Amino acid sequence: MKRVFPICAIAVALLGGTACSHTPGPASSAKPTAYGTALVESSGGKQTGGVGAALGQPVVVQVNDDQGNAVPGALVTMRGPTGVAFDPATGLSDSSGQFTTNVALGFSPARYQLTATTTTKASKPVELKIEEIGLGYQQTLGSQLNDQYCARCHNSESTPERVSNYDNLEVKPHPFTDGDTLNKMSDADLTSIISFGGPALNKSPLMPPYGYTLTKAQMQALISYIRTVSDPPYGVPGVVHVEK
Amino acid sequence: MENQDKHAELRKTLFGSSARVFGWMSALLLILLAIAPTKNFFSEWHGYQQRYAKLIGGRGDATVLRRHFEPGIHQIWNPDLQVVDRCTTCHVALTETTLGEVTEQPFSRHPAMPHKVDQFGCTMCHRGQGPATTVEEAHMSTLAWEEPILPARYMESSCGQCHRGDLQGAPQLNLGRKMLASSGCVHCHTIKRPDGTSFTATDDPPSLSHIADKTTREWVYAWLKDPQAYATTAKMPNFKLSDNDARDISAFLMSNSKSAGLKSAAASLDTAKKVQQDPTLQQKASSLYGESFCASCHAVQNAAGNVVGGNLGPELTRVGTKVKPEWLQAWIRDPGAYDAGTAMPHYRFNDQEIGMLTGFLLAKADNDLLANVHLEPATPEQIANGKHLIDEYGCSSCHEINGVRHQENFGPDLTRIGSKAVAQLPTAPGVQHALPDYVANKLKQPRVFGPSLKMPQYTFTATQSDALVNALLAETERAHAMPAALTTPAIQPSHYEPAGKAGQLMSDLRCFSCHAINGRGGDMAPDLSLEGSSVQRAWLLQFFRNPNTLRPALVRRMPKFNLTDAEIATLTDYILTVYQSPKVDQESIPNTGYSSAEVEQGRQLFYSRYGCQSCHIVDTKKDKGYIGPTLSQAGSRLTAAWVFTWLKDPQGLRPGTAEPNRHMSDTDARALTAFVMSQKGNAKQEVAKK
Numbered sequence: 001m002k003r004v005f006p007i008c009a010i011a012v013a014l015l016g017g018t019a020c021s022h023t024p025g026p027a028s029s030a031k032p033t034a035y036g037t038a039l040v041e042s043s044g045g046k047q048t049g050g051v052g053a054a055l056g057q058p059v060v061v062q063v064n065d066d067q068g069n070a071v072p073g074a075l076v077t078m079r080g081p082t083g084v085a086f087d088p089a090t091g092l093s094d095s096s097g098q099f100t101t102n103v104a105l106g107f108s109p110a111r112y113q114l115t116a117t118t119t120t121k122a123s124k125p126v127e128l129k130i131e132e133i134g135l136g137y138q139q140t141l142g143s144q145l146n147d148q149y150c151a152r153c154h155n156s157e158s159t160p161e162r163v164s165n166y167d168n169l170e171v172k173p174h175p176f177t178d179g180d181t182l183n184k185m186s187d188a189d190l191t192s193i194i195s196f197g198g199p200a201l202n203k204s205p206l207m208p209p210y211g212y213t214l215t216k217a218q219m220q221a222l223i224s225y226i227r228t229v230s231d232p233p234y235g236v237p238g239v240v241h242v243e244k
Numbered sequence: 245m246e247n248q249d250k251h252a253e254l255r256k257t258l259f260g261s262s263a264r265v266f267g268w269m270s271a272l273l274l275i276l277l278a279i280a281p282t283k284n285f286f287s288e289w290h291g292y293q294q295r296y297a298k299l300i301g302g303r304g305d306a307t308v309l310r311r312h313f314e315p316g317i318h319q320i321w322n323p324d325l326q327v328v329d330r331c332t333t334c335h336v337a338l339t340e341t342t343l344g345e346v347t348e349q350p351f352s353r354h355p356a357m358p359h360k361v362d363q364f365g366c367t368m369c370h371r372g373q374g375p376a377t378t379v380e381e382a383h384m385s386t387l388a389w390e391e392p393i394l395p396a397r398y399m400e401s402s403c404g405q406c407h408r409g410d411l412q413g414a415p416q417l418n419l420g421r422k423m424l425a426s427s428g429c430v431h432c433h434t435i436k437r438p439d440g441t442s443f444t445a446t447d448d449p450p451s452l453s454h455i456a457d458k459t460t461r462e463w464v465y466a467w468l469k470d471p472q473a474y475a476t477t478a479k480m481p482n483f484k485l486s487d488n489d490a491r492d493i494s495a496f497l498m499s500n501s502k503s504a505g506l507k508s509a510a511a512s513l514d515t516a517k518k519v520q521q522d523p524t525l526q527q528k529a530s531s532l533y534g535e536s537f538c539a540s541c542h543a544v545q546n547a548a549g550n551v552v553g554g555n556l557g558p559e560l561t562r563v564g565t566k567v568k569p570e571w572l573q574a575w576i577r578d579p580g581a582y583d584a585g586t587a588m589p590h591y592r593f594n595d596q597e598i599g600m601l602t603g604f605l606l607a608k609a610d611n612d613l614l615a616n617v618h619l620e621p622a623t624p625e626q627i628a629n630g631k632h633l634i635d636e637y638g639c640s641s642c643h644e645i646n647g648v649r650h651q652e653n654f655g656p657d658l659t660r661i662g663s664k665a666v667a668q669l670p671t672a673p674g675v676q677h678a679l680p681d682y683v684a685n686k687l688k689q690p691r692v693f694g695p696s697l698k699m700p701q702y703t704f705t706a707t708q709s710d711a712l713v714n715a716l717l718a719e720t721e722r723a724h725a726m727p728a729a730l731t732t733p734a735i736q737p738s739h740y741e742p743a744g745k746a747g748q749l750m751s752d753l754r755c756f757s758c759h760a761i762n763g764r765g766g767d768m769a770p771d772l773s774l775e776g777s778s779v780q781r782a783w784l785l786q787f788f789r790n791p792n793t794l795r796p797a798l799v800r801r802m803p804k805f806n807l808t809d810a811e812i813a814t815l816t817d818y819i820l821t822v823y824q825s826p827k828v829d830q831e832s833i834p835n836t837g838y839s840s841a842e843v844e845q846g847r848q849l850f851y852s853r854y855g856c857q858s859c860h861i862v863d864t865k866k867d868k869g870y871i872g873p874t875l876s877q878a879g880s881r882l883t884a885a886w887v888f889t890w891l892k893d894p895q896g897l898r899p900g901t902a903e904p905n906r907h908m909s910d911t912d913a914r915a916l917t918a919f920v921m922s923q924k925g926n927a928k929q930e931v932a933k934k
Contacts, residue, residue: 051355052396053416054706083396087706102706107396108347109355138356141413149902152871153858168868169858197855206858212905213895224356 030092033073035121036063039128042098048143048229051134052083054104061116061128063093070097080114083107093118109136111233133228142225145218146176149210171204179230190223288378289317292334296351305342312340317377320365324730326722327365329374331382335366358413369402370394385666385678392666394717397710398680401662404718406726408437409734416707420715422446423708428479431642432655438724439733447479448585451644456501457582458571462617464494472703474566474613475559477543477551481700484691489633495622496630500646504582506574513569515599520607529604532597540768540801541588541757544608556587556757556768564609573602580752589754592806637698655699662720670694683713738763746818753805761823769801774897776823778886780835781816788812825889827896833884838918846919849912856916859903862923872903877925888917 044059063074076099077090083106093099105112116128135143146154154173156166166173174181182190192200194214198207214222227234255265284290293315300309318332337343338354338361346352354361359368367374372393376382385392394402400417410418424430425446435443455464463474468490471478485493519525533539538560543553545561553559567575574581576598579588593601631648638654639645661683669682670693685692687709690699704712740762742750750756756765759772779787789812791802807815850856859871878887889896891913894903908916 050397050400050416052399054397054710056707058706085397104397104706104710107399108352136355137358137413140415144412144415148900149904152902163870165859165868165870168870205852206855208855208858208904209906210904212907220356 030075032075032092032119034071036071036074036093036097036118037066037120037126038064038068039076039116039118039126040064041128041130044103045130046132046231048133048135049105050140051105051109051136052107054102055132058100058102059114059116059130059132060098060100061130062096062098063118064097072097074118077117078103078114079117081106081112084112084114103132105132105134109134109139109228111228135225135228138221139225139228141218142221142223142228145214145222146225149214150176150222153207169204169206171206173204173207176226177229177231179232179234182226182230183232183234187220187223190226191219194219194222289333292350293336296336299346299348299351309337309340309342320362320374322363322365324727325364325368326725327368327374329365329367330377331366331372331374332361333377334379368405369399371402390665390667391663392678395680398714398717401714401717404715405662405720405723406731408439408731411732416711416714417718419708420711420713423712424715427702427704427712428481428642429712432638432653433658434653435657435661435719436659437734438726438731439728441734441736444737448587449480449642451583452497452501452639453644453646454501454504454582456498457504457506457568459566459568460614461494461498461619461622462614463566464497465490465619466614466617468493474562476545477555477559481702483637483698483700491619492622492626492630493633493639494619494630495626496628496634497645499622499627500631502646506571506582507577508570509573509577509595509598511595512573512577512599512602515596516569516573516603516606519600519603525600526604526607529600532600533604535804536591536601537801537803538601540803554768556766560605560608562608562610562613564606565611565613567606569602569606572605573598576601587754587757589757589803589805590752591803592808658716658719660719660721660724662717662723680713680717683716684709687712735763740764742818742822744818746814749811749815758801771898772819773823774825774828776820777825777828777830778883779820779881780883781820783881784816784819785812788815825897828883828885828889830883830885833888833914833917835879835884835921838921842915842918843922846915846917846922849916850919853912854906854908854916875920875923877923879921879924882920884917884921887920888913891916 040062042060042062044055044057047055047057049055059078061076063071063076065071070093072093072095074093074097075090076093078086078101080086080103085104087102087104089101091099091101099116103114110133112132112134114130114132116130118126120126152162153165153169154176156164156175158164176182189201193203193207195209195211197209198204200209210219255262296313297310300306300313303309313336316333317330318336320327320329320332332338335350337346337351340353343351343353365374366372370393371391373382373389373391376389380386381389383393400414403411403414404417404421407414407417410421421443424435424443428445428447428449429435430443430445431449437443467474467480468483468485469487470482471480472482519529539553541554541556543551543555543559543561545551545559551559551561563572571582576591576593578590579586580590634640634645634648635651638651640648641651641654644650662679664679666677666679669677669679671677672685672692675681675685675692682693686699687702687704690701691697741747742761755761755772758766758769760767761772763773765771788807789804791804850862856862857867857869859869861867861869861874862876864874864876886897890903891906891908892910893905894901895905
């Protein structure tokens with residue numbers, strides 16, 4: 001019991017004083033002028049960002065009624081795991097029924113599940129889960145290497161700067177988010193493919209070997225990035241607890 | 245004698261016999277001795293260590309974990325870094341690789357990081373009080389300890405204490421430092437680096453000495469009131485001026501402007517007028533705007549509200565409302581005549597073309613912008629007040645203004661901002677009294693900390709503001725006290741200047757706005773430091789006449805400057821002579837004369853062993869590699885020595901290039917070179933035949 005206070009104190013300090021995720025919404029802010037019955041995600045989900053850093057795009061959720069029409073003036077409250085900060089954490093939906101907030105993730109590299117809540121007229125809570133991915137030092141390094149060496153084939157989306165090569169390849173490269181395939185491959189397998197190219201594991205010969213280009217640490221960084229963004233998430237085989 | 249008896253008696257009444265005295269004293273001593281271990285036993289950290297022992301007790305890997313765990317106070321000491329950290333007393337399992345799933349603090353494992361805990365300690369990155377042994381004293385700012393622990397979102401700032409240049413893996417810090425230089429911060433605030441150099445501004449705010457040539461007082465007024473209303477991407481911050489202040493400042497600037505003596509060409513202005521009235525001509529002018537690649541640097545907001553185009557030059561969405569026709573045509577003719585330091589190249593347009601572009605740009609007007617601006621002619625008092633306001637707001641820190649001296653150090657010095665004591669920070673309602681929060685809010689709402697503050701309102705995004713806070717918090721006392729041997733220095737900006745006639749041409753064409761050479765220049769276009777080793781003379785001559793992109797997946801950006809043959813020859817000779825790599829020996833391997841067997845062997849290697857077609861195109865009908873440059877005409881473009889050296893070690897010639905080093909044998913590299921050099925534009929001929 002004695003230690004609860006200091007631990008809370010650190011938590012508060014770490015949140016950096018920005019709007020705390022545990023702030024009870026309705027008490028502190030404006031009163032809702034309308035109530036919706038559903039919450040949908042407009043944009044800002046599944047982003048990757050540095051741990052603790054603000055995500056590049058704001059998270060936007062929309063409040064709808066039974067007919068699917070946007071509801072302006074409904075109260076939306078955001079919550080998240082320890083360390084996640086919202087700016088603002090709570091507010092009313094705007095004229096197009098949307099609520100926009102800037103999100104900063106917590107301090108460990110992991111997936112973060114955020115919860116947006118609004119209440120119906122009968123004060124029943126409606127929740128929406130949104131997932132974001134926090135990249136630590138190693139994963140950030142991996143994501144930079146991905147941009148430099150991998151993304152132009154492995155990411156099928158083109159940007160105004162650069163056209164993706166994905167559609168030009170007969171044997172399609174696996175996008176790094178393709179957890180169904182990549183989660184089944186061990187770190188050693190991925191290292192082999194990166195070092196020796198596709199043929200090392202009987203994959204496409206068009207995947208060139210990077211063994212003389214990337215260092216071991218860079219390959220580890222790349223793999224840890226791939227593991228972090230994979231969907232479904234990559235499960236680390238854990239330690240087994242035994243009863244004594 | 246009597247006296248002694250008296251003492252003995254007193255002793256007897258108090259303690260009994262001498263043996264008893266001894267007993268009492270021993271007991272007292274033992275109790276005193278026990279205080280230290282008891283205090284230890286009930287200390288906070290001991291509680292954590294006991295909890296840790298309990299936590300690992302039930303695990304399968306308990307034996308190993310117990311062997312790693314040593315009870316007692318732990319300390320990491322590194323005198324060079326001034327680190328005395330006892331954090332590992334409670335954070336006992338930072339390096340336990342098998343505790344991956346434990347998230348309970350203080351027992352979780354530390355995520356992967358570039359440095360070792362036992363070498364660097366904890367406070368180097370996390371800050372806080374290393375020697376403290378209670379949770380509150382270590383993490384918070386108390387009366388005795390000033391420095392609280394750093395929130396995770398600003399962690400990269402700590403890297404910046406030793407890593408003074410760009411650092412891979414710290415994108416926020418890199419962006420923040422770039423923005424300190426490019427957002428105008430260092431025009432007003434001095435930030436000295438520990439090595440004695442200062443951050444220097446990389447932006448170039450325009451001179452206001454000839455502003456009356458360029459625009460109207462009404463526009464200046466509207467701009468001063470709200471720069472972002474004219475262009476959403478405007479760099480100038482909003483000073484929140486009152487109507488009267490904007491009126492007086494605009495009055496002073498106009499009355500104080502001197503003519504730049506620009507030449508006016510009636511022919512161009514005539515054409516411009518025709519273009520503004522005739523939609524067909526406007527179409528043509530629009531194509532000229534596209535062909536000249538103005539959009540590589542200038543953005544325009546499209547109908548959907550998206551700003552499309554580059555950000556090197558100003559946004560042109562409403563430029564017709566801003567500039568005077570006489571000025572615009574003179575500017576397009578030769579930008580250097582108005583502003584010698586501009587990044588805009590001197591295109592060699594003729595009068596007709598200048599008129600077309602002028603008319604096209606003047607049509608980009610927004611009449612609403614100035615609809616409500618009605619200014620009476622300025623009075624001398626207003627002009628005088630305008631000058632006073634310009635001094636007060638520090639306008640001349642950024643802009644050159646006639647009769648106003650450049651203001652050095654207008655804002656507070658930020659050299660050690662990362663170590664500013666909490667007690668010195670001003671407070672504001674709703675802002676936590678801590679350094680990171682203060683800095684972040686200062687960027688967000690600068691004037692919330694006091695009524696007389698002058699810092700203008702910026703429009704930074706959340707990411708940009710985080711990045712700036714990171715860069716600022718890196719400037720600490722510790723960074724300045726760090727021995728130079730333990731730091732990685734910043735790369736000093738290069739002041740490379742090419743020599744002679746070619747040098748003059750290159751500065752006239754502003755090559756460095758897009759290309760980097762020998763460490764100086766932009767990153768929009770390829771680095772040309774080794775260009776002379778890589779290309780053949782005939783190709784380079786042709787490229788200057790009609791530039792074309794080499795990579796199918798890249799947007800072409802190199803404009804045609806309408807150079808004369810003599811100018812092209814000067815540039816080509818200079819590039820081929822000066823921009824050479826010592827690694828590429830042109831004598832070592834010939835450009836032509838390979839046997840068909842060698843070429844055929846190269847083809848085999850290209851398509852099967854090395855799979856080059858995943859990134860490169862040789863046969864434009866079959867191949868689809870969109871990443872590397874198209875090689876269908878490589879034989880007439882590249883030198884064989886360059887191709888050979890590149891194949892052996894691509895990163896050796898261009899660090900960071902995506903092509904992997906294949907550890908190729910000389911024989912393979914030679915055969916591949918033969919194949920690449922045999923590609924002399926067959927594809928083009930085939931197309932021509934059709």
